[in-house]
Amino acid sequence: MTDGPAVAGGARRRGRPSRTDSVEGPGARERILTAARAEFAARGYEKASIRGIAKAADVDPALVHHYYGTKEQVFEAAVEMSFAPALNAPEAVLDGGLDGVGERMTRFVLGVWENPVTREPLLAIVRSALTNDVAAAVFRKLVVRQLLRRIAGELAVPDAELRAELAAAQLVGTALMRYVIKLEPLASADPERIIARVAPVVQQHLTGS
């Protein structure tokens, strides 16, 4: 699929969609997904609408359904897009074995949250998941199964999945308290200070006795 930056600025005329990609312009599919991600990030799952996504992508709402299905499926595709960089995380975190896996996992998660470009879509997903059951199901399916199960699979301990989830609870909780609730001194603390305190705890969850 080619991207169509030349037509992505909304210069085309609006109207009923044709059935062919060529009339919608190249890249309509990608434009819809980008617009969906922005709409869900800005308004959350509940308030976001297919109509709003279609308008931002400069297509007819029917085309959004044609490519992606229901609102839930559009959300799932947008979450998958946001999480694409993180889907390699298990390999990055597990590379080097279980020694130091706690620190690598902590550094990876804090790195994603520390960067506003990767933080904003992630925050939108977490907020949607915490306030809407459909979004929570998507979060469980994509994030948890794809990330945590793969990490748990490498742990040669009983309760591996529960351990991975409790490690994730520490990391998600820390991110929410630091970047959203903005507790002090946590919100202003140097990331290395946080890693020094959190990494051993994550390691204990994953491999401790």
Add this chain to the structure above:
Amino acid sequence: MTDGPAVAGGARRRGRPSRTDSVEGPGARERILTAARAEFAARGYEKASIRGIAKAADVDPALVHHYYGTKEQVFEAAVEMSFAPALNAPEAVLDGGLDGVGERMTRFVLGVWENPVTREPLLAIVRSALTNDVAAAVFRKLVVRQLLRRIAGELAVPDAELRAELAAAQLVGTALMRYVIKLEPLASADPERIIARVAPVVQQHLTGS
């Protein structure tokens, strides 16, 4: 102040509020606070309105402002009411000293979340705080300062406040993953199994080297 269950059912005529409590009926102040808590719990901080609270309490919106001030101040009063049982938590958690403080804190927090009666208002507050900056500020002020600072004050360690916040991050993260996102196996795990894994981590945060 007396409670007024006899007039709380909405039997009074609506109209402009008088300046006196007696015309509004006894317990108008309490009715407003109860209605505010229900409204914020059901709709979240952003969608909740003074008008909706007034309607549920069967008073004029002006009376809500008269007693509690701005929407933010009404929210603060409602959060304070929800947290009243938890405000004794630091004493309960710290009684018995620092040995076992991790387990007592973990049991206390899981106990509050395990009971639907105490979970629902707490969840409403956390959701509001995670999606609205004004609500986040109220959460910081009441919950964190009143609970975490008092626990931190008993810890004879450097970084006591950061430690208390990271312990809270583990507990809040665990509660959100278990009761809201409903990750499995965490969501269905016996509370004692969770306490066995989380309490040592909370203890390490609070008193570990």
